[in-house]
Amino acid sequence: MSKHEYETVRVPIEDDNPAIVRDNSKCILCGACKSVCKFSQGVFGNYSLEKTGDKAICINCGQCTLVCPTNAITEVMDYHKVKEFVKDPDKIVIFQTSPSVRIAASELFGMEPGTLVEGKIIAALRKLGASYVFDTTFGADLTIMEEAKELVDRIKNGSKLPQFTSCCPAWVNFIETFFPEYIPNLSTTKSPILMEGAMIKTYFAEKMQIDPTKIVNVAVTPCTAKKGEILREEMNSSSKYHHIDSLRDMDYVITTRELALWLKEEEIDFATLEDSTYDDLLGRGTGAGLIFGNSGGVMEAALRTSYYLLTGENPKDVFLNYQPVRGLDNVKVAEVTIGDTALKVAVINGTFQARKFLTTLKETNEQYDFIEVMSCRGGCIAGGGTPKTEIPLPDEIKLQRMNGLYQTDADSQLRNSYENPDIKELYQTFLESPGSSLAHTLLHTSYVSKKQMLEVEKMIV
Numbered sequence: 318m319s320k321h322e323y324e325t326v327r328v329p330i331e332d333d334n335p336a337i338v339r340d341n342s343k344c345i346l347c348g349a350c351k352s353v354c355k356f357s358q359g360v361f362g363n364y365s366l367e368k369t370g371d372k373a374i375c376i377n378c379g380q381c382t383l384v385c386p387t388n389a390i391t392e393v394m395d396y397h398k399v400k401e402f403v404k405d406p407d408k409i410v411i412f413q414t415s416p417s418v419r420i421a422a423s424e425l426f427g428m429e430p431g432t433l434v435e436g437k438i439i440a441a442l443r444k445l446g447a448s449y450v451f452d453t454t455f456g457a458d459l460t461i462m463e464e465a466k467e468l469v470d471r472i473k474n475g476s477k478l479p480q481f482t483s484c485c486p487a488w489v490n491f492i493e494t495f496f497p498e499y500i501p502n503l504s505t506t507k508s509p510i511l512m513e514g515a516m517i518k519t520y521f522a523e524k525m526q527i528d529p530t531k532i533v534n535v536a537v538t539p540c541t542a543k544k545g546e547i548l549r550e551e552m553n554s555s556s557k558y559h560h561i562d563s564l565r566d567m568d569y570v571i572t573t574r575e576l577a578l579w580l581k582e583e584e585i586d587f588a589t590l591e592d593s594t595y596d597d598l599l600g601r602g603t604g605a606g607l608i609f610g611n612s613g614g615v616m617e618a619a620l621r622t623s624y625y626l627l628t629g630e631n632p633k634d635v636f637l638n639y640q641p642v643r644g645l646d647n648v649k650v651a652e653v654t655i656g657d658t659a660l661k662v663a664v665i666n667g668t669f670q671a672r673k674f675l676t677t678l679k680e681t682n683e684q685y686d687f688i689e690v691m692s693c694r695g696g697c698i699a700g701g702g703t704p705k706t707e708i709p710l711p712d713e714i715k716l717q718r719m720n721g722l723y724q725t726d727a728d729s730q731l732r733n734s735y736e737n738p739d740i741k742e743l744y745q746t747f748l749e750s751p752g753s754s755l756a757h758t759l760l761h762t763s764y765v766s767k768k769q770m771l772e773v774e775k776m777i778v
């Protein structure tokens with residue numbers, strides 16, 4: 318009998334889904350999960366359970382968790398496992414926090430949306446037992462260094478364009494499943510948490526003379542899809558570097574909501590915590606890295622560094638507040654000229670819109686150079702692991718969270734990834750240069766078509 322036969326109202330979920338899980342006893346069969354999966358994410362309704370061999374297709378975006386009124390669907394909880402590791406004296410538990418966590422977490426503790434609570438998050442993680450706390454914004458700067466170099470190389474060498482961003486794992490899952498013909502367009506750069514994870518277990522471990530097998534890498538993120546991303550077989554570059562089979566670059570991902578649950582269980586009073594600061598070496602990010610959390614942020618950050626790579630000069634002020642790629646519009650298109658290079662770029666909000674965009678692109682063959690896609694509308698500030706203060710999450714709150722990150726970028730002393738002193742030192746003392754052989758080994762990845770999942774019956778025949 319088909320295990321999903323009765324899923325006429327709800328979205329079907331596999332038992333081994335690494336990102337989301339459903340407690341059937343809490344489900345009131347409202348159908349909100351199915352609607353968001355179909356009409357916001359462009360997944361449900363775009364495959365047939367008959368053809369997949371009764372296997373549910375999921376890109377792990379977690380948007381269904383945000384709309385479920387009874388919390389029947391949640392992220393797969395991993396914080397209990399991390400809790401055990403922080404008690405183990407033989408383990409070195411290293412946390413990193415994504416850009417939008419420091420903005421969105423405030424709502425879980427009764428503060429105004431958009432309030433920056435970076436110092437309190439770091440203090441909270443130290444109280445929970447962190448050995449070190451780093452900023453994924455450093456990883457975001459590193460992603461930009463490699464991704465902008467890749468873009469400039471593709472433009473100069475006449476290679477495959479447009480280049481698509483690859484830092485959203487749900488978008489990568491979407492491309493691999495539904496549009497694998499665009500895999501050559503995906504940037505090969507890893508996402509910020511995986512870059513940072515690889516650097517912690519190689520560069521940082523060597524500098525600090527730490528046995529990498531003792532490190533437990535934990536990312537605190539707004540994202541459920543990253544729970545699946547860290548399990549990808551190829552995310553083991555530290556294992557290749559050290560020639561140790563069992564090493565994974567990242568060990569756990571916990572969401573902003575999981576962190577809040579953990580703090581409540583430990584009765585830590587978040588609001589009264591004294592601010593702390595990130596640890597050295599991998600703990601500093603620029604404003605460009607911070608805005609990764611917003612739709613359009615990766616594009617804006619990449620344009621700043623591409624400007625530098627193409628002209629040798631700092632980007633003009635317009636790229637420090639680049640309005641054409643900001644906001645919640647479905648598709649944001651801009652034409653930019655950098656030196657003597659004209660670029661056409663697009664930013665797409667959500668995979669439903671990406672499906673429409675790619676379908677049209679295949680027909681029109683319109684020429685673009687660089688395209689950013691984030692699976693969650695608004696970007697990671699509206700990720701599947703962010704606070705559920707209202708259902709559905711109002712645009713007003715999304716914009717408040719976005720503005721919180723843009724304001725923090727505007728207030729930053731350093732706003733370009735290539736200016737980050739820790740990034741400079743990393744390249745000077747370890748990686749050599751963006752796109753170097755070692756950078757490729759540790760910071761780049763590859764993709765595979767999963768289209769066969771949509772048509773299992775054909776494979777059996």
Ligand code: SF4
Nearest residue numbers: 354375376378379381
């Ligand atoms: S996680 Fe995303 S793709 Fe998976 S069922 Fe939920 S909404 Fe659909």
Ligand code: SF4
Nearest residue numbers: 344345347348350385
């Ligand atoms: S949104 Fe939640 S309660 Fe509604 S059908 Fe889906 S799982 Fe059930």
Ligand code: SF4
Nearest residue numbers: 485487540693697700
């Ligand atoms: S937009 Fe951000 S939070 Fe949403 S799936 Fe992509 S990376 Fe995760």
